[in-house]
Amino acid sequence: MRDEVDDLSEAWAHERPDLDLGPVEIFSRLSRLSRHLDLARRDAFSGSGIESWEFDVLAALRRAGDPYELSPGRLLRETLVTSGTMTNRVDRLASRGLVERLPDPADRRGVLVRLTPDGKATVDSAFEALLAAEREFLDGLSGDQQSQLTDLLRRLLVPFSS
Structure with a gap:
């Protein structure tokens, strides 16, 4: 081969x-x-009507668990973008009704970004489609080979993790 x-x-x-x-x-x-x-x-x-950057933000909120909200600072850390980029992304997602901004009850000056029900349905659909596509990439590998590959890639990535 x-x-x-x-x-x-x-x-x-x-x-x-x-x-x-x-x-x-x-x-x-x-x-x-x-x-x-x-x-x-x-x-x-x-198929879900979103782009990769939108998925990244929506997925970070979805992974946070119910009530699917994070501070903008936490979103920055989860998605590895600048604050200006995140503001723009949240604005665009909010205008589409996929997220909403709420006052942070723990900080009168702060806000939280929360996934809307439409946002949750969108990210769930996109994640299912992503998993199906990624499974196709791995079809040629056995379960053991996939585990070995996971371990080897982790070894390469760990030094870059914070």
Whole structure:
């Protein structure tokens, strides 16, 4: 079984036989898979009428549990965007009726962002479609192989986790 990265690696090996191409063989595949996953995510979310960035915000609120609300600061940490970007995103989601802003009872100057019932239905539908699309990516791997891949990817990601 061969893929396009095999061709890329062979070409580099011919030109630079002095280099260990192991990292290229791994990360070029991860990069290509990431692009395919982005396209699959876009397709999965389009059925629910949302974009990836909208899913990220709605999913953070949904994962928070009932009453599905977070402070803007917590949303920033969950989605890894700037405060200006988050304000814009919440504004757009609120205008579509997917979230609402409420006064924070613990802080008179603060607000909470809460998922509306429409927002909850939208994110649930989008998440189900995403899981179906992601399952297709993994169809060629056994359960044990999927577990091994999960463990290996976790090892690579842990140093970047805060």
